[in-house]
Amino acid sequence: MESQRSFLIIGLALVSFLLWQQWQKDYGPQPVAQTEMSSSESQTAGAQSQGVPSFDDSASGNATSAGNQSSADVPVSDAAPAPVQQNTARTIVVRTDTLDLRIDLLGGDVIVADLLKFPVKQGAEEPYSLLRSSNGLHVAQSGLVGAQGPDASGQGRPVYRAEKEIYEMTGDTLEVPLTWRNDKGLEVTKTFTFNRDSYNVDVSFSITNNTATPASVQQYAQLKQDTQVEQDDSMMFMPTYRGAAFSSEDERYTKYDFGDIEDGNLRRKTAAGWAAMLEHYFVSAWVPPQDQTNTIYSRNLSDRYAVIGFLGEPATIQSGESQRLTSTLYMGPKDQDNLAKLARGLDLTVDYGILWWISKPLFHLLQFLHSLVGNWGFAIILITIIVKGAMYPLTKKQYESMARMRNLAPKMQQLKERHGDDRQKMSQSMMELYKKEKVNPMGGCLPLLLQMPIFLALYWVFMESVELRHADFILWITDLSVKDPYFVLPILTGASMYLLQKMQPTTISDPMQQKIMQFMPVMMSIFFLWFPAGLVLYWLVSNVITLIQARMIYANMEKRGISSKS
Incomplete structure:
Protein backbone atom coordinates (compact mmCIF):
# COMPACT_ATOMS: atom_id res chain seq x y z
CA MET A 1 0.00 0.00 0.00
CA LEU A 18 -19.39 13.43 8.07
CA LEU A 19 -21.68 13.14 5.06
CA TRP A 20 -23.19 9.99 6.55
CA GLN A 21 -23.75 11.81 9.84
CA GLN A 22 -25.56 14.64 8.04
CA TRP A 23 -27.63 12.20 5.97
CA GLN A 24 -28.64 10.29 9.09
CA LYS A 25 -29.65 13.55 10.73
CA ASP A 26 -31.83 14.67 7.82
CA TYR A 27 -33.07 11.48 6.20
CA GLY A 28 -32.12 8.52 8.36
CA PRO A 29 -34.70 6.19 9.92
CA GLN A 30 -36.01 7.32 13.27
CA PRO A 31 -36.59 5.09 16.32
CA VAL A 32 -40.12 4.09 17.14
CA ALA A 33 -41.63 6.19 19.90
CA GLN A 34 -42.09 4.54 23.26
CA THR A 35 -45.68 3.94 24.31
CA GLU A 36 -47.35 2.38 27.29
CA MET A 37 -48.93 -1.08 27.14
CA SER A 38 -52.67 -1.32 26.57
CA SER A 39 -53.15 -2.16 30.22
CA SER A 40 -52.38 1.46 31.03
CA GLU A 41 -55.57 2.73 29.43
CA SER A 42 -57.51 2.42 32.63
CA GLN A 43 -54.74 4.22 34.51
CA THR A 44 -54.83 7.01 31.92
CA ALA A 45 -58.52 7.49 32.44
CA GLY A 46 -58.01 7.64 36.19
CA ALA A 47 -55.19 10.11 35.83
CA GLN A 48 -57.32 12.26 33.57
CA SER A 49 -60.04 12.48 36.14
CA GLN A 50 -57.49 13.59 38.74
CA GLY A 51 -56.08 16.29 36.48
CA VAL A 52 -52.58 14.81 36.06
CA PRO A 53 -51.14 14.68 32.52
CA SER A 54 -53.06 12.07 30.56
CA PHE A 55 -50.82 12.05 27.41
CA ASP A 56 -53.97 11.29 25.47
CA ASP A 57 -53.27 12.63 21.98
CA SER A 58 -56.82 12.12 20.87
CA ALA A 59 -58.21 14.28 23.62
CA SER A 60 -58.64 17.91 22.83
CA GLY A 61 -57.49 18.89 26.29
CA ASN A 62 -58.28 22.14 27.98
CA ALA A 63 -56.28 25.03 26.61
CA THR A 64 -55.23 27.80 28.88
CA SER A 65 -57.93 30.40 29.13
CA ALA A 66 -57.63 33.44 26.93
CA GLY A 67 -57.94 35.72 29.91
CA ASN A 68 -54.67 34.36 31.29
CA GLN A 69 -52.89 34.93 27.96
CA SER A 70 -50.56 32.04 28.72
CA SER A 71 -47.72 31.24 26.37
CA ALA A 72 -47.33 27.88 27.97
CA ASP A 73 -49.23 24.66 27.97
CA VAL A 74 -49.38 22.22 30.80
CA PRO A 75 -48.81 18.65 29.57
CA VAL A 76 -52.51 17.95 28.95
CA SER A 77 -53.02 20.84 26.52
CA ASP A 78 -52.95 20.33 22.76
CA ALA A 79 -53.36 24.01 22.00
CA ALA A 80 -50.58 25.69 20.09
CA PRO A 81 -48.67 28.18 22.23
CA ALA A 82 -48.52 31.82 21.33
CA PRO A 83 -45.12 33.52 21.56
CA VAL A 84 -44.33 34.63 25.10
CA GLN A 85 -44.79 38.33 25.57
CA GLN A 86 -42.52 39.93 28.14
CA ASN A 87 -45.25 41.81 29.94
CA THR A 88 -43.35 43.85 32.51
CA ALA A 89 -46.37 43.81 34.82
CA ARG A 90 -46.01 40.08 35.35
CA THR A 91 -42.31 39.50 34.58
CA ILE A 92 -39.49 39.68 37.11
CA VAL A 93 -35.76 39.98 36.49
CA VAL A 94 -33.15 37.76 38.16
CA ARG A 95 -29.44 38.47 37.78
CA THR A 96 -26.58 36.36 39.08
CA ASP A 97 -22.91 36.25 38.13
CA THR A 98 -23.69 33.69 35.40
CA LEU A 99 -27.34 34.18 34.40
CA ASP A 100 -29.68 36.99 33.46
CA LEU A 101 -33.23 35.62 33.64
CA ARG A 102 -36.80 36.71 33.05
CA ILE A 103 -39.44 34.77 34.96
CA ASP A 104 -43.08 35.03 33.99
CA LEU A 105 -45.28 35.21 37.08
CA LEU A 106 -47.96 33.44 35.06
CA GLY A 107 -46.91 29.87 35.82
CA GLY A 108 -43.51 30.89 37.14
CA ASP A 109 -41.84 29.91 33.87
CA VAL A 110 -38.30 30.90 32.87
CA ILE A 111 -38.85 32.62 29.55
CA VAL A 112 -35.40 34.19 29.05
CA ALA A 113 -31.99 32.90 30.13
CA ASP A 114 -28.92 34.83 28.97
CA LEU A 115 -25.51 33.28 29.69
CA LEU A 116 -23.44 36.24 30.87
CA LYS A 117 -20.06 34.54 30.48
CA PHE A 118 -20.74 33.46 26.90
CA PRO A 119 -21.13 36.28 24.36
CA VAL A 120 -23.22 35.50 21.30
CA LYS A 121 -20.17 36.35 19.17
CA GLN A 122 -16.56 36.79 20.10
CA GLY A 123 -15.96 40.30 21.36
CA ALA A 124 -19.65 41.14 21.51
CA GLU A 125 -21.27 42.54 24.64
CA GLU A 126 -24.56 40.76 23.97
CA PRO A 127 -24.75 37.46 25.91
CA TYR A 128 -25.82 34.20 24.37
CA SER A 129 -29.56 33.56 24.90
CA LEU A 130 -30.18 29.92 25.68
CA LEU A 131 -33.83 30.38 26.65
CA ARG A 132 -35.79 33.01 24.80
CA SER A 133 -39.33 34.25 24.41
CA SER A 134 -38.90 35.60 20.90
CA ASN A 135 -36.83 34.82 17.81
CA GLY A 136 -37.45 31.14 18.36
CA LEU A 137 -39.39 30.17 21.45
CA HIS A 138 -37.40 28.14 23.99
CA VAL A 139 -38.74 28.23 27.55
CA ALA A 140 -38.53 26.18 30.75
CA GLN A 141 -41.85 25.49 32.43
CA SER A 142 -42.78 23.77 35.68
CA GLY A 143 -45.76 23.44 37.93
CA LEU A 144 -48.13 21.23 39.87
CA VAL A 145 -50.92 19.23 38.28
CA GLY A 146 -53.23 16.81 40.02
CA ALA A 147 -56.70 17.20 41.51
CA GLN A 148 -55.71 20.26 43.57
CA GLY A 149 -52.67 21.34 41.53
CA PRO A 150 -52.56 25.03 40.51
CA ASP A 151 -51.74 23.93 36.95
CA ALA A 152 -54.52 21.34 36.80
CA SER A 153 -56.31 20.96 33.52
CA GLY A 154 -59.25 23.30 33.06
CA GLN A 155 -58.21 26.06 35.41
CA GLY A 156 -55.33 27.69 33.54
CA ARG A 157 -51.91 28.58 34.86
CA PRO A 158 -51.55 30.10 38.34
CA VAL A 159 -50.50 33.73 38.71
CA TYR A 160 -47.74 33.95 41.33
CA ARG A 161 -46.76 36.96 43.37
CA ALA A 162 -43.23 38.22 43.92
CA GLU A 163 -41.99 40.67 46.54
CA LYS A 164 -39.74 42.50 44.07
CA GLU A 165 -39.48 43.09 40.35
CA ILE A 166 -35.68 42.72 40.24
CA TYR A 167 -33.55 40.23 42.17
CA GLU A 168 -29.76 40.50 42.08
CA MET A 169 -27.19 38.21 43.65
CA THR A 170 -25.01 39.90 46.25
CA GLY A 171 -23.78 36.89 48.20
CA ASP A 172 -23.10 33.27 47.38
CA THR A 173 -26.77 32.33 47.03
CA LEU A 174 -29.96 33.99 45.91
CA GLU A 175 -33.52 32.84 46.60
CA VAL A 176 -36.48 34.03 44.56
CA PRO A 177 -39.78 32.97 46.17
CA LEU A 178 -43.06 33.16 44.26
CA THR A 179 -46.29 32.67 46.17
CA TRP A 180 -49.79 31.55 45.20
CA ARG A 181 -52.93 30.87 47.23
CA ASN A 182 -56.41 29.84 46.20
CA ASP A 183 -59.68 30.78 47.86
CA LYS A 184 -59.90 27.37 49.55
CA GLY A 185 -56.69 27.81 51.54
CA LEU A 186 -54.12 25.88 49.48
CA GLU A 187 -50.79 27.74 49.50
CA VAL A 188 -47.87 27.14 47.16
CA THR A 189 -44.44 28.80 47.29
CA LYS A 190 -42.35 28.21 44.21
CA THR A 191 -38.72 29.04 45.02
CA PHE A 192 -35.79 29.41 42.62
CA THR A 193 -32.43 29.05 44.38
CA PHE A 194 -29.28 30.25 42.61
CA ASN A 195 -25.65 29.65 43.58
CA ARG A 196 -22.63 31.72 42.64
CA ASP A 197 -20.60 30.50 39.67
CA SER A 198 -23.24 27.89 38.85
CA TYR A 199 -25.78 27.21 36.13
CA ASN A 200 -27.81 24.87 38.33
CA VAL A 201 -31.08 26.32 39.60
CA ASP A 202 -32.90 24.48 42.37
CA VAL A 203 -36.66 24.75 41.89
CA SER A 204 -38.88 23.78 44.81
CA PHE A 205 -42.61 23.78 45.51
CA SER A 206 -43.59 24.14 49.16
CA ILE A 207 -47.26 23.17 49.46
CA THR A 208 -49.24 23.99 52.60
CA ASN A 209 -52.71 22.52 52.83
CA ASN A 210 -54.96 24.74 54.90
CA THR A 211 -58.10 23.15 53.49
CA ALA A 212 -60.30 20.64 55.28
CA THR A 213 -59.50 17.76 52.88
CA PRO A 214 -56.31 16.12 51.57
CA ALA A 215 -54.70 17.79 48.53
CA SER A 216 -53.37 15.69 45.66
CA VAL A 217 -50.65 17.26 43.47
CA GLN A 218 -48.00 16.06 41.05
CA GLN A 219 -44.90 17.94 39.96
CA TYR A 220 -44.08 18.36 36.27
CA ALA A 221 -41.41 20.29 34.39
CA GLN A 222 -40.83 20.65 30.68
CA LEU A 223 -38.84 22.42 28.00
CA LYS A 224 -40.63 23.83 24.98
CA GLN A 225 -38.94 24.90 21.79
CA ASP A 226 -39.85 26.18 18.35
CA THR A 227 -38.63 23.52 15.91
CA GLN A 228 -38.74 25.79 12.86
CA VAL A 229 -35.84 27.98 13.96
CA GLU A 230 -32.74 27.37 11.89
CA GLN A 231 -29.50 26.53 13.68
CA ASP A 232 -26.81 28.92 12.47
CA ASP A 233 -23.70 27.10 13.74
CA SER A 234 -23.97 23.87 11.74
CA MET A 235 -22.43 23.33 8.31
CA MET A 236 -22.60 20.51 5.81
CA PHE A 237 -19.29 18.98 6.83
CA MET A 238 -19.73 19.81 10.52
CA PRO A 239 -23.26 18.75 11.51
CA THR A 240 -24.22 19.46 15.10
CA TYR A 241 -27.28 18.16 16.90
CA ARG A 242 -30.18 20.39 17.91
CA GLY A 243 -33.07 18.62 19.56
CA ALA A 244 -34.25 16.77 22.63
CA ALA A 245 -32.64 14.06 24.69
CA PHE A 246 -33.51 12.09 27.80
CA SER A 247 -32.17 9.53 30.23
CA SER A 248 -33.80 6.47 31.71
CA GLU A 249 -32.79 3.64 33.99
CA ASP A 250 -32.02 1.41 31.00
CA GLU A 251 -30.40 4.00 28.73
CA ARG A 252 -28.15 6.68 30.16
CA TYR A 253 -28.48 8.92 27.10
CA THR A 254 -30.96 8.83 24.23
CA LYS A 255 -31.46 11.41 21.52
CA TYR A 256 -35.09 12.13 20.71
CA ASP A 257 -35.06 14.69 17.96
CA PHE A 258 -37.86 16.91 16.76
CA GLY A 259 -38.81 14.38 14.09
CA ASP A 260 -39.22 11.69 16.74
CA ILE A 261 -41.43 13.98 18.80
CA GLU A 262 -43.53 14.76 15.75
CA ASP A 263 -43.90 11.07 14.89
CA GLY A 264 -45.02 9.98 18.34
CA ASN A 265 -45.18 11.08 21.93
CA LEU A 266 -42.61 9.66 24.27
CA ARG A 267 -43.90 8.22 27.55
CA ARG A 268 -41.41 6.29 29.66
CA LYS A 269 -41.58 5.53 33.35
CA THR A 270 -38.16 5.27 34.94
CA ALA A 271 -36.22 5.61 38.13
CA ALA A 272 -34.41 8.98 38.22
CA GLY A 273 -33.91 10.18 34.63
CA TRP A 274 -33.80 13.66 33.09
CA ALA A 275 -35.08 15.56 30.03
CA ALA A 276 -33.12 18.08 27.98
CA MET A 277 -32.95 20.28 24.90
CA LEU A 278 -29.53 20.37 23.24
CA GLU A 279 -27.67 22.87 21.11
CA HIS A 280 -24.10 22.74 19.85
CA TYR A 281 -22.31 23.94 22.97
CA PHE A 282 -25.21 24.44 25.40
CA VAL A 283 -27.94 22.46 27.10
CA SER A 284 -31.09 23.13 29.09
CA ALA A 285 -32.23 20.24 31.25
CA TRP A 286 -34.77 19.36 33.91
CA VAL A 287 -33.46 16.92 36.50
CA PRO A 288 -36.17 15.43 38.75
CA PRO A 289 -35.45 13.85 42.13
CA GLN A 290 -33.04 11.02 41.43
CA ASP A 291 -34.40 8.87 44.26
CA GLN A 292 -37.93 8.73 42.82
CA THR A 293 -39.73 7.19 39.88
CA ASN A 294 -40.58 9.71 37.15
CA THR A 295 -42.27 9.66 33.77
CA ILE A 296 -40.34 11.16 30.87
CA TYR A 297 -42.71 12.47 28.20
CA SER A 298 -42.76 14.50 25.00
CA ARG A 299 -45.43 16.31 23.02
CA ASN A 300 -45.77 17.96 19.63
CA LEU A 301 -47.90 21.09 19.38
CA SER A 302 -49.25 22.31 16.03
CA ASP A 303 -46.37 20.58 14.21
CA ARG A 304 -44.13 23.42 15.31
CA TYR A 305 -43.44 23.28 19.03
CA ALA A 306 -41.64 20.35 20.62
CA VAL A 307 -42.00 19.62 24.34
CA ILE A 308 -40.01 17.23 26.50
CA GLY A 309 -40.23 16.95 30.25
CA PHE A 310 -40.89 14.81 33.28
CA LEU A 311 -43.83 14.06 35.55
CA GLY A 312 -42.98 13.24 39.15
CA GLU A 313 -44.60 10.96 41.67
CA PRO A 314 -48.06 11.91 43.02
CA ALA A 315 -48.02 13.55 46.43
CA THR A 316 -50.85 13.80 48.93
CA ILE A 317 -50.75 16.55 51.55
CA GLN A 318 -53.05 15.98 54.47
CA SER A 319 -55.12 18.82 55.90
CA GLY A 320 -52.99 21.12 58.03
CA GLU A 321 -49.70 19.66 56.72
CA SER A 322 -46.99 20.82 54.34
CA GLN A 323 -44.76 19.10 51.80
CA ARG A 324 -41.85 20.14 49.58
CA LEU A 325 -41.22 18.91 46.02
CA THR A 326 -37.92 19.65 44.29
CA SER A 327 -36.17 19.50 40.93
CA THR A 328 -33.16 21.11 39.26
CA LEU A 329 -33.08 23.23 36.12
CA TYR A 330 -29.74 23.45 34.32
CA MET A 331 -29.20 26.23 31.79
CA GLY A 332 -25.65 26.56 30.59
CA PRO A 333 -22.65 25.19 28.71
CA LYS A 334 -21.95 21.51 28.19
CA ASP A 335 -19.48 21.35 31.05
CA GLN A 336 -18.84 17.63 31.40
CA ASP A 337 -17.54 17.75 34.96
CA ASN A 338 -20.52 19.67 36.31
CA LEU A 339 -23.09 17.75 34.29
CA ALA A 340 -21.73 14.42 35.51
CA LYS A 341 -22.22 15.54 39.11
CA LEU A 342 -25.77 16.70 38.47
CA ALA A 343 -27.25 13.48 37.08
CA ARG A 344 -26.22 10.13 35.69
CA GLY A 345 -25.57 10.37 31.96
CA LEU A 346 -26.13 14.12 31.69
CA ASP A 347 -22.48 14.60 30.73
CA LEU A 348 -23.18 12.44 27.65
CA THR A 349 -24.96 15.44 26.12
CA VAL A 350 -21.41 16.25 25.07
CA ASP A 351 -21.94 13.67 22.37
CA TYR A 352 -18.79 11.94 21.14
CA GLY A 353 -20.75 9.22 19.37
CA ILE A 354 -19.65 5.59 19.35
CA LEU A 355 -16.04 6.58 20.05
CA TRP A 356 -16.87 8.25 23.38
CA TRP A 357 -14.66 5.73 25.21
CA ILE A 358 -11.65 7.14 23.31
Missing part, protein backbone atom coordinates in the same frame (compact mmCIF):
# COMPACT_ATOMS: atom_id res chain seq x y z
CA GLU A 2 1.26 3.41 -0.91
CA SER A 3 1.38 6.18 1.68
CA GLN A 4 -0.54 8.41 -0.73
CA ARG A 5 -3.35 5.90 -0.66
CA SER A 6 -3.27 6.06 3.11
CA PHE A 7 -3.92 9.79 3.05
CA LEU A 8 -6.61 9.31 0.43
CA ILE A 9 -8.33 6.74 2.64
CA ILE A 10 -8.10 9.06 5.65
CA GLY A 11 -9.54 11.99 3.73
CA LEU A 12 -12.30 10.05 2.03
CA ALA A 13 -13.18 8.24 5.25
CA LEU A 14 -13.47 11.53 7.10
CA VAL A 15 -15.63 13.15 4.44
CA SER A 16 -17.79 10.04 4.06
CA PHE A 17 -18.25 9.80 7.79
CA SER A 359 -12.78 10.76 23.21
CA LYS A 360 -13.34 11.12 26.95
CA PRO A 361 -9.76 10.21 27.97
CA LEU A 362 -8.43 12.42 25.18
CA PHE A 363 -10.56 15.32 26.40
CA HIS A 364 -9.32 14.91 29.97
CA LEU A 365 -5.76 14.82 28.66
CA LEU A 366 -6.46 18.00 26.69
CA GLN A 367 -7.85 19.62 29.85
CA PHE A 368 -4.73 18.65 31.79
CA LEU A 369 -2.42 20.05 29.11
CA HIS A 370 -4.41 23.29 29.08
CA SER A 371 -3.97 23.57 32.84
CA LEU A 372 -0.21 23.46 32.23
CA VAL A 373 0.12 25.87 29.32
CA GLY A 374 -3.00 28.04 29.69
CA ASN A 375 -3.71 28.11 25.95
CA TRP A 376 -6.00 25.69 24.10
CA GLY A 377 -4.05 26.03 20.86
CA PHE A 378 -0.79 24.97 22.51
CA ALA A 379 -2.71 22.24 24.34
CA ILE A 380 -3.82 20.90 20.93
CA ILE A 381 -0.21 20.95 19.73
CA LEU A 382 0.92 19.06 22.82
CA ILE A 383 -1.82 16.43 22.60
CA THR A 384 -0.96 15.93 18.93
CA ILE A 385 2.70 15.35 19.82
CA ILE A 386 1.68 12.88 22.55
CA VAL A 387 -0.75 10.98 20.30
CA LYS A 388 1.66 10.83 17.38
CA GLY A 389 4.46 9.80 19.71
CA ALA A 390 2.33 7.00 21.16
CA MET A 391 1.46 5.82 17.66
CA TYR A 392 5.05 5.98 16.41
CA PRO A 393 5.59 2.19 16.57
CA LEU A 394 2.51 1.75 14.36
CA THR A 395 3.68 4.45 11.98
CA LYS A 396 7.10 2.85 11.76
CA LYS A 397 5.61 -0.55 11.03
CA GLN A 398 3.32 0.97 8.40
CA TYR A 399 6.15 2.75 6.56
CA GLU A 400 8.48 -0.26 6.68
CA SER A 401 5.73 -2.54 5.41
CA MET A 402 5.00 -0.19 2.52
CA ALA A 403 8.71 0.02 1.69
CA ARG A 404 9.01 -3.76 1.63
CA MET A 405 5.96 -4.02 -0.60
CA ARG A 406 7.46 -1.49 -3.02
CA ASN A 407 10.69 -3.46 -3.12
CA LEU A 408 8.70 -6.53 -4.10
CA ALA A 409 7.06 -4.75 -7.01
CA PRO A 410 9.56 -6.05 -9.68
CA LYS A 411 9.20 -9.64 -8.46
CA MET A 412 5.42 -9.29 -8.41
CA GLN A 413 5.52 -8.14 -12.02
CA GLN A 414 7.60 -11.20 -12.94
CA LEU A 415 4.99 -13.46 -11.32
CA LYS A 416 2.22 -11.79 -13.34
CA GLU A 417 4.17 -12.34 -16.57
CA ARG A 418 4.90 -15.95 -15.64
CA HIS A 419 1.39 -17.03 -14.65
CA GLY A 420 -0.67 -14.78 -16.90
CA ASP A 421 -4.39 -15.19 -16.17
CA ASP A 422 -3.98 -18.21 -13.89
CA ARG A 423 -5.20 -16.56 -10.69
CA GLN A 424 -4.86 -19.64 -8.51
CA LYS A 425 -1.19 -20.14 -9.31
CA MET A 426 -0.65 -16.40 -9.06
CA SER A 427 -2.11 -16.34 -5.55
CA GLN A 428 -0.04 -19.32 -4.44
CA SER A 429 3.16 -17.77 -5.80
CA MET A 430 2.38 -14.44 -4.10
CA MET A 431 1.87 -16.11 -0.72
CA GLU A 432 5.15 -18.01 -1.12
CA LEU A 433 6.91 -14.75 -2.01
CA TYR A 434 5.45 -12.97 1.02
CA LYS A 435 6.53 -15.84 3.26
CA LYS A 436 10.01 -15.97 1.81
CA GLU A 437 10.56 -12.22 2.09
CA LYS A 438 8.81 -12.07 5.52
CA VAL A 439 6.38 -9.43 4.33
CA ASN A 440 2.83 -9.03 5.63
CA PRO A 441 0.65 -7.58 2.84
CA MET A 442 -1.69 -6.15 5.46
CA GLY A 443 1.12 -4.64 7.50
CA GLY A 444 0.51 -1.17 6.07
CA CYS A 445 -3.26 -1.30 6.49
CA LEU A 446 -3.61 -2.41 10.10
CA PRO A 447 -1.68 0.51 11.66
CA LEU A 448 -3.74 2.91 9.57
CA LEU A 449 -7.01 1.32 10.71
CA LEU A 450 -5.88 1.59 14.33
CA GLN A 451 -5.06 5.28 13.92
CA MET A 452 -8.38 6.26 12.29
CA PRO A 453 -10.53 5.88 15.45
CA ILE A 454 -8.12 8.10 17.37
CA PHE A 455 -8.32 10.80 14.70
CA LEU A 456 -12.13 10.65 14.62
CA ALA A 457 -12.28 10.68 18.43
CA LEU A 458 -10.13 13.82 18.50
CA TYR A 459 -12.33 15.33 15.79
CA TRP A 460 -15.39 15.06 18.06
CA VAL A 461 -13.43 16.36 21.04
CA PHE A 462 -12.58 19.51 19.11
CA MET A 463 -16.12 19.79 17.70
CA GLU A 464 -18.04 19.24 20.95
CA SER A 465 -15.88 20.92 23.58
CA VAL A 466 -17.38 24.24 24.66
CA GLU A 467 -13.98 25.06 26.12
CA LEU A 468 -12.72 25.73 22.57
CA ARG A 469 -15.56 28.16 21.82
CA HIS A 470 -13.98 31.62 21.41
CA ALA A 471 -10.66 30.16 22.63
CA ASP A 472 -7.75 32.34 21.54
CA PHE A 473 -4.54 30.86 20.10
CA ILE A 474 -1.97 33.24 18.61
CA LEU A 475 -1.86 36.03 16.05
CA TRP A 476 -4.94 35.93 13.78
CA ILE A 477 -6.39 32.74 15.29
CA THR A 478 -8.69 34.17 17.94
CA ASP A 479 -11.33 31.42 17.96
CA LEU A 480 -10.37 27.76 17.61
CA SER A 481 -13.99 26.67 17.18
CA VAL A 482 -14.49 28.45 13.83
CA LYS A 483 -12.65 28.44 10.52
CA ASP A 484 -9.35 30.23 10.02
CA PRO A 485 -10.43 33.71 8.80
CA TYR A 486 -7.47 33.98 6.44
CA PHE A 487 -7.28 30.25 5.52
CA VAL A 488 -3.60 30.09 6.42
CA LEU A 489 -3.87 26.82 8.34
CA PRO A 490 -5.73 24.97 5.55
CA ILE A 491 -3.15 26.12 2.99
CA LEU A 492 -0.25 25.05 5.21
CA THR A 493 -1.97 21.72 5.79
CA GLY A 494 -2.29 21.16 2.05
CA ALA A 495 1.38 22.06 1.61
CA SER A 496 2.40 19.57 4.31
CA MET A 497 0.40 16.84 2.58
CA TYR A 498 2.15 17.69 -0.70
CA LEU A 499 5.55 17.33 0.97
CA LEU A 500 4.52 13.98 2.40
CA GLN A 501 3.60 12.82 -1.08
CA LYS A 502 6.95 13.92 -2.47
CA MET A 503 8.79 12.01 0.24
CA GLN A 504 7.20 8.77 -0.88
CA PRO A 505 7.62 7.96 -4.57
CA THR A 506 4.70 6.02 -5.95
CA THR A 507 4.60 2.98 -8.19
CA ILE A 508 1.09 3.79 -9.37
CA SER A 509 1.04 3.58 -13.14
CA ASP A 510 -2.60 4.34 -13.79
CA PRO A 511 -2.82 7.98 -15.04
CA MET A 512 -6.20 8.56 -13.41
CA GLN A 513 -4.97 7.39 -10.00
CA GLN A 514 -1.87 9.54 -10.39
CA LYS A 515 -4.02 12.63 -11.02
CA ILE A 516 -6.21 11.84 -8.01
CA MET A 517 -3.14 11.58 -5.80
CA GLN A 518 -1.70 14.83 -7.18
CA PHE A 519 -4.90 16.73 -6.44
CA MET A 520 -5.45 15.14 -3.03
CA PRO A 521 -3.67 17.96 -1.08
CA VAL A 522 -5.73 20.53 -2.98
CA MET A 523 -8.99 18.66 -2.30
CA MET A 524 -8.24 18.33 1.40
CA SER A 525 -7.25 22.00 1.64
CA ILE A 526 -10.64 22.95 0.19
CA PHE A 527 -12.44 20.78 2.75
CA PHE A 528 -10.36 22.29 5.54
CA LEU A 529 -11.40 25.82 4.59
CA TRP A 530 -14.62 25.37 6.61
CA PHE A 531 -13.27 23.19 9.41
CA PRO A 532 -12.68 24.61 12.91
CA ALA A 533 -9.22 26.07 13.24
CA GLY A 534 -8.50 23.76 16.18
CA LEU A 535 -9.07 20.67 14.05
CA VAL A 536 -7.00 22.01 11.16
CA LEU A 537 -4.24 22.92 13.60
CA TYR A 538 -4.25 19.33 14.83
CA TRP A 539 -3.98 17.94 11.29
CA LEU A 540 -1.21 20.40 10.35
CA VAL A 541 0.86 19.58 13.41
CA SER A 542 0.20 15.88 12.83
CA ASN A 543 1.51 16.17 9.26
CA VAL A 544 4.63 18.03 10.39
CA ILE A 545 5.34 15.37 12.98
CA THR A 546 4.74 12.67 10.36
CA LEU A 547 7.30 14.37 8.09
CA ILE A 548 9.85 14.28 10.90
CA GLN A 549 9.02 10.69 11.79
CA ALA A 550 9.21 9.64 8.13
CA ARG A 551 12.71 11.04 7.80
CA MET A 552 13.77 9.21 10.96
CA ILE A 553 12.21 5.95 9.77
CA TYR A 554 13.75 6.20 6.30
CA ALA A 555 17.18 6.95 7.73
CA ASN A 556 16.91 3.92 10.02
CA MET A 557 15.75 1.75 7.12
CA GLU A 558 18.71 2.81 4.99
CA LYS A 559 21.10 1.83 7.80
CA ARG A 560 19.51 -1.62 7.88
CA GLY A 561 19.76 -1.99 4.11
CA ILE A 562 16.05 -1.54 3.41
CA SER A 563 15.42 0.79 0.51
CA SER A 564 12.70 3.36 1.08
CA LYS A 565 12.39 4.17 -2.60
CA SER A 566 10.80 2.27 -5.40
